Amino acid sequence: MKIATVIVDVPTLGTDKEFDYLIPEKWIGIIEPGMRVAVPFGPRTIQGFVTGVKSDSPFSNKLKALKEPLDITPVLNKELLELGEWLATDTLSFKISCFQAMLPAAMKAKYEKRFLRINKEHNPFLDDLFAGKQEISWKKAEERNILPALHAEIKFGNAEVVYDVKSLARKKMIKVYQTMMVNAEILTLLNSLPSNASNQKKILEFVLKQQADEYSAKELSETGAPQSSIQALVKKGVFSEKSVEVYRDPFEHKQFTRTEPHPLTNEQQEAISPILDTIECEKYETYLLYGVTGSGKTEIYLQSIQKVLDKGQEAIVLVPEISLTPQMVDRFKSRFGDDVAVLHSGLSIGEKYDEWRKVQRKEAKVVVGARSAVFAPFENLGIIIIDEEHETSYKQEELPRYHARDVAIYRAKHHHCPVILGSATPSLESFARAQKKVYHQLTLSRRMNNKELPHVSIVDMREEMRDGNRSMFSRELHSKLADRLEKKEQTILFLNRRGHSSFMMCRDCGYVMQCPHCDISLTFHRYTNEMKCHYCGFNTFVPNTCPECSSNHIRYFGTGTQKVEEELYKIFPDARVVRMDVDTTGRKGAHEKLLEHFQSGKADILLGTQMIAKGLDFPNITLVGVLSADTMLHLPDFRASEKTFQLLTQVSGRAGRHELSGEVVIQTYTPEHYSVQFAGKQDYDRFYHQEMIMRKVGSYPPFYYLSLITISHEDLMKTVSTTEKITKYIQSRISDEAIILGPVASPIPRINNRYRYQCLIKYKHEPDLKPTLHKVLEHYQQQFIKEGLTISIDVNPYMMM
DNA sequence: AGCACGCCGACT
DNA sequence: GTCGGCGTGCTC
Numbered sequence: 001m002k003i004a005t006v007i008v009d010v011p012t013l014g015t016d017k018e019f020d021y022l023i024p025e026k027w028i029g030i031i032e033p034g035m036r037v038a039v040p041f042g043p044r045t046i047q048g049f050v051t052g053v054k055s056d057s058p059f060s061n062k063l064k065a066l067k068e069p070l071d072i073t074p075v076l077n078k079e080l081l082e083l084g085e086w087l088a089t090d091t092l093s094f095k096i097s098c099f100q101a102m103l104p105a106a107m108k109a110k111y112e113k114r115f116l117r118i119n120k121e122h123n124p125f126l127d128d129l130f131a132g133k134q135e136i137s138w139k140k141a142e143e144r145n146i147l148p149a150l151h152a153e154i155k156f157g158n159a160e161v162v163y164d165v166k167s168l169a170r171k172k173m174i175k176v177y178q179t180m181m182v183n184a185e186i187l188t189l190l191n192s193l194p195s196n197a198s199n200q201k202k203i204l205e206f207v208l209k210q211q212a213d214e215y216s217a218k219e220l221s222e223t224g225a226p227q228s229s230i231q232a233l234v235k236k237g238v239f240s241e242k243s244v245e246v247y248r249d250p251f252e253h254k255q256f257t258r259t260e261p262h263p264l265t266n267e268q269q270e271a272i273s274p275i276l277d278t279i280e281c282e283k284y285e286t287y288l289l290y291g292v293t294g295s296g297k298t299e300i301y302l303q304s305i306q307k308v309l310d311k312g313q314e315a316i317v318l319v320p321e322i323s324l325t326p327q328m329v330d331r332f333k334s335r336f337g338d339d340v341a342v343l344h345s346g347l348s349i350g351e352k353y354d355e356w357r358k359v360q361r362k363e364a365k366v367v368v369g370a371r372s373a374v375f376a377p378f379e380n381l382g383i384i385i386i387d388e389e390h391e392t393s394y395k396q397e398e399l400p401r402y403h404a405r406d407v408a409i410y411r412a413k414h415h416h417c418p419v420i421l422g423s424a425t426p427s428l429e430s431f432a433r434a435q436k437k438v439y440h441q442l443t444l445s446r447r448m449n450n451k452e453l454p455h456v457s458i459v460d461m462r463e464e465m466r467d468g469n470r471s472m473f474s475r476e477l478h479s480k481l482a483d484r485l486e487k488k489e490q491t492i493l494f495l496n497r498r499g500h501s502s503f504m505m506c507r508d509c510g511y512v513m514q515c516p517h518c519d520i521s522l523t524f525h526r527y528t529n530e531m532k533c534h535y536c537g538f539n540t541f542v543p544n545t546c547p548e549c550s551s552n553h554i555r556y557f558g559t560g561t562q563k564v565e566e567e568l569y570k571i572f573p574d575a576r577v578v579r580m581d582v583d584t585t586g587r588k589g590a591h592e593k594l595l596e597h598f599q600s601g602k603a604d605i606l607l608g609t610q611m612i613a614k615g616l617d618f619p620n621i622t623l624v625g626v627l628s629a630d631t632m633l634h635l636p637d638f639r640a641s642e643k644t645f646q647l648l649t650q651v652s653g654r655a656g657r658h659e660l661s662g663e664v665v666i667q668t669y670t671p672e673h674y675s676v677q678f679a680g681k682q683d684y685d686r687f688y689h690q691e692m693i694m695r696k697v698g699s700y701p702p703f704y705y706l707s708l709i710t711i712s713h714e715d716l717m718k719t720v721s722t723t724e725k726i727t728k729y730i731q732s733r734i735s736d737e738a739i740i741l742g743p744v745a746s747p748i749p750r751i752n753n754r755y756r757y758q759c760l761i762k763y764k765h766e767p768d769l770k771p772t773l774h775k776v777l778e779h780y781q782q783q784f785i786k787e788g789l790t791i792s793i794d795v796n797p798y799m800m801m
Numbered sequence: 802a803g804c805a806c807g808c809c810g811a812c813t
Numbered sequence: 814g815t816c817g818g819c820g821t822g823c824t825c
Contacts, residue, residue: 043805
């Protein structure tokens with residue numbers, strides 16, 4: 001008797017455990033751990049992951065047999081199965097959610113229900129119900145309002161319900177035509193064809209010219225012949241037709257010119273050599289590659305990977321939201337060609353699935369991708385690289401709330417290989433670990449071409465205001481912009497819209513339009529002319545007069561990119577502006593198009609939000625302007641200073657990377673703030689020291705770890721009292737060393753009419769905390785569902801909202 | 802999560 | 814009497 005242990009696709013606490021299933025005789029030896037299977041679960045059939053195979057079970061009296069395997073080979077190997085279990089404990093998530101997070105979305109199951117007719121005797125009523133067929137889908141039955149009738153028939157034994165477990169994935173198939181005749185035969189046929197068969201003749205002539213064994217349907221139809229002519233030739237035995245699976249290639253129409261390794265500078269040489277050693281001796285080590293922008297980190301990545309590939313191993317490269325850095329993908333594709341699989345959010349579900357399968361089938365040796373690419377199913381991993389290590393997008397905000405850096409380190413330990421964390425502005429956590437020698441620090445302090453860092457000037461916008469300049473461009477930025485336009489050099493204008501995006505305020509009474517369901521002000525959307533809530537989606541018309549005092553002195557505060565664009569055209573009517581934000585880059589590929597447009601010199605100014613801060617490298621940019629540096633500085637987040645510093649430094653790094661030297665203008669209302677000051681000087685080390693003092697005083701990371709618990713409910717009192725109870729419980733079970741803040745209202749105290757309270761735990765070493773938090777979930781579970789409470793626990797949170 | 806089972810109110 | 818409301822509890 002063989003029994004499979006299965007984690008079922010039901011993400012709840014009660015079912016977050018292994019269920020035992022009998023393996024039918026015919027699949028013994030075929031069902032393996034890591035495969036997806038369809039299993040009966042209660043009255044339904046659902047998907048599950050096999051985690052093990054054993055010979056007996058404590059449930060032997062009520063064992064059911066599994067229905068069928070959904071994979072031919074396991075989709076999760078032993079390492080990934082173990083990683084999933086660890087991840088579930090570490091982030092307090094369900095095992096099933098962790099397994100699903102490791103696979104492309106296409107592999108998530110899709111469930112469908114059908115009614116099957118059992119009684120096939122002539123019966124007008126049944127004939128009518130089933131519309132003369134043997135089965136009817138649940139959806140159809142629902143539409144036709146015959147669910148009760150069908151349920152009755154099930155009771156009579158005339159029908160039954162079947163559950164289908166389907167995969168979202170569709171393999172893409174194309175028709176291929178194999179040549180079945182030799183030239184002489186084709187020639188004979190060609191001559192015997194009637195004169196009006198011009199299309200068939202075209203194809204045969206094409207075949208005689210090409211002399212290939214196989215032709216795709218596309219190739220043949222390019223001769224101008226219709227499908228019917230091809231079919232005619234298949235009938236005549238010229239071709240045999242077959243279907244083959246093809247990968248959807250997102251880079252189909254892109255050409256990559258092969259690059260060779262560049263000679264390394266002394267500094268690069270020094271940095272890469274310990275990495276190469278670690279690869280050689282196959283041991284685990286985390287390196288923090290701290291290198292200023294333009295110091296050549298990527299070449300170090302490339303050459304380290306080359307070494308890994310030479311050893312027959314594989315590499316993972318994580319980049320933040322990769323669709324935003326097409327230049328990065330190009331560099332990897334150019335060096336390693338088809339060995340590279342790319343996984344990022346810009347791909348369709350099918351494309352992602354295909355790229356993933358290239359990895360699984362060992363057709364790709366290098367994966368370049370966003371956060372989830374850290375789970376690439378390699379079995380002989382030689383290196384994991386995390387570029388722009390400080391980026392917060394490496395933390396997943398939905399369940400499972402994991403950080404790619406932690407997963408990378410876990411996997412590297414398993415594979416005995418190095419992790420490289422690269423950044424010009426490392427996260428405080430990583431830099432502190434490097435200082436404590438937990439990570440091994442490698443430094444690149446000089447730019448490759450020995451170009452000096454751009455000159456940065458910080459402009460105090462309060463002074464501009466005092467001097468009567470009420471425009472969003474300071475006099476300095478204005479004159480420099482004019483200068484660049486004159487010289488035909490390019491400018492990047494960076495607008496940080498986060499923080500306070502455009503909201504509406506009455507200048508007479510100070511009324512600010514709020515969302516009726518959430519405690520947050522509504523955002524003004526010019527293109528739809530609506531006031532919108534970014535949290536619950538509520539929207540309403542834009543008022544002409546103040547709803548409170550009927551004044552018509554209504555102003556829109558905060559500056560959107562559209563508004564800046566309009567202003568720009570007012571001041572510089574001839575400037576050619578490319579605007580990049582969520583509105584202009586929504587469509588697939590729009591991003592690349594806009595960048596190409598700018599790169600080819602068809603525009604003078606690139607105006608955008610966060611997304612233009614990263615990785616762009618254009619030679620002709622000599623001016624970078626930051627319109628308001630401090631919009632995110634006042635967010636209720638202990639990382640606000642760090643984020644501001646990183647952003648300003650990254651943006652500044654976009655200027656003067658090549659022959660032309662660059663200038664940066666940072667406009668701010670708080671020029672004295674240390675993160676603005678040190679970013680202006682590009683002085684990471686002094687920023688680090690200052691910020692470490694702030695973190696120490698506030699007992700924040702990297703001095704303390706954090707766990708954040710958020711409780712929400714429609715009733716304020718209920719929310720507060722529950723949070724209080726939970727806080728007390730936790731307090732009683734951990735040491736006095738830990739600091740507990742709360743219960744306090746969340747920074748956004750109400751979303752979608754639900755009040756939100758939280759409790760923040762700061763601690764250094766609390767081995768009992770995670771088990772305690774798990775107990776909280778377990779203990780309150782039933783009560784929570786019953787009373788409509790929701791609880792979310794975030795270990796090491798990055799979003800404090 | 803779904804779904805069945807079960808125990809109480811308004812109808813043919 | 815029964816249909817159907819949704820509270821409760823289970824799923825190998």
